Amino acid sequence: MTTRAPKKNAADEAGDRRAQGAALYVYCLGEREQLSALFEEESLPASVEEGAALELVEAAHLAAVVSSVPLSDYGEGAIEARLADPAWTAARALSHQQAVEFFARVADVVPLRFGTIYLTRERVAAMLEENADALGAVVERLRGREEWGVNVYADRDALKEKIVEASERLRGMAQQAEAAAPGQAYLLRKKIESLRADESRAEMKRVASEVETELGAAAEGAARLRVFKDESSERGEAVAAKLAFLVARGRFEEFREAAESLAARRAPHGFRFELTGPWPAYNFAATEQSNE
């Protein structure tokens, strides 16, 4: 096991790393002062690769948390092949998250997407220098705030039932189908089915908008996340919407109450809400604020 002295001369370090075919994996960045204090005082979490410790690269008023990774796994071309192996990816994604969480819990950090690789410390430092203003603005925007996820699930059967109950037209068609001759009844039932599916989708969209508006009022930012086609919950419900909110720590109770109230109101219509978090602000880390 190699130990890298953190205070080692930067030029030597870069040379050593290159000689070993190593690069730097970047986890998150934040204020130099906050992060360097943590590196001095705390025992740090593991990095994505066993045997490599977390390190800090400092430049301007910022610092980035990094660790050494082998280019044979993380180099261009190599990493795409590695990512195709779910076991390899999942283990490292978990380590990435744990490292970022550790810092997000006690400092104001900007989480990076998995797999941000630089070849040398100098390049990381140059990136911090060059983007110091924009990155500093993101750190400021995230200060004292956390991300909370809201997943909305729909019980398809309960929702469809509610929709037929609520729609006079569908009720009328259902009665007609019962009285109709077999051929016509079949066509009517097909039409009802398709209308119910349309209505279900529309209702899910309405609920997603409600969540965004009502919970957004108790948050500093909201983002809609993509839902994969045919995505289901572990209970087999349809995923109606996934949203992320940037919530000030001091406003969390207000946010939670808004979520509970909306969940209670929507439960009779077949919707179930789930709150996850707190997360590092992955969905609000972009340098250009997209939601205001």
Place this chain on the structure above:
Amino acid sequence: MSSEEFEIGEDELSLLETLDHVLDRGLVLAGEVIISVADIDLIYLGLNVLLGSVETVEEVLGERARRELDARLSGGPLPPARGGAEGSGGE
């Protein structure tokens, strides 16, 4: 539903949620190694198959990932909380 089954459901969820956050979101910086994210759907597909059960996770991910999972579940740094909005969970 036994409480044990319920726990397993929760673990899977937080693991998938974690992967979703880390792989698809977060600040994108132009690193020196440019990773093509075009295949992210395929990665998810593979992960979904892999994460069919927590036993599979232990089997396939091996000792290290299992330790990491244990750390999360035993209240390691910031385990994703669940519930709350249904009036069930919440601290």
